Amino acid sequence: MDVDDLTGQGLLQVLATLANPHRLRVVAALAGERNYVSRLARSLGISRALLQVHLRKLEAAGLVSATIEVSEDGKAMKFYEVTPFALHLTPEVIADAARTLGPESELEAGAR
């Protein structure tokens, strides 16, 4: 997945989503191996409820994806894995994305 072509809103969402220690750790953990909620929660040392909240945001931003699988012993488990993304951030890229953010820039040329 190439996050380069993102609308301002999209970029903003990705940044906001990544700007959190827990979510950063989640991405890091999933980068190593896919995992299911409960196990991942234990592994990270946080509550399942909290992890779910963060996973929802990560999924909403398109950074991770989930798949439901039934284990041999019949338990339904939700596996998460990272979306292979690549974000190249530079002032120029931001300048581009900013155009598709919101107005406010219309007057730019006006202020002298």
Next chain:
Amino acid sequence: MDVDDLTGQGLLQVLATLANPHRLRVVAALAGERNYVSRLARSLGISRALLQVHLRKLEAAGLVSATIEVSEDGKAMKFYEVTPFALHLTPEVIADAARTLGPESELEAGAR
């Protein structure tokens, strides 16, 4: 400036700083031309006080830098300009940075 070699904390700060529409616009505006506070505020259509707050955060994250200059007519003006940064974000990079974030990862191998 290469933001690739950032400590987890540093990466987190950069992300949190960029995750805001106003600050994104500021970076975008400064990417085009350096500018001084009052003029930039007018250009973006926001109050000077608000802009100052955002500029402080951007500066704290090392994304912009300021220089005080005295104009011909004696007015002291504070010019800001973007730091030419380059951030390449991928799950792997995050996995790396996450190690220098905080503990919590010590048990990773333990949970089975």
Next chain:
DNA sequence: GGCACCTGCTAGATTTCTTTTGCATGTGCT
């Protein structure tokens, strides 16, 4: 049945971020 796992949700308390408002200081020009 009772226990160990798996999943899901949300109301409410907290904390943190964002924005406004108001006051202060300084220079130059009329």
Next chain:
DNA sequence: AGCACATGCAAAAGAAATCTAGCAGGTGCC
């Protein structure tokens, strides 16, 4: 002196993100 424009800071209000605690449902095994 009065006005225009530059800077700076901070308290208080408002808005948003975060985390906890509690409840819900399901399967398999002893």
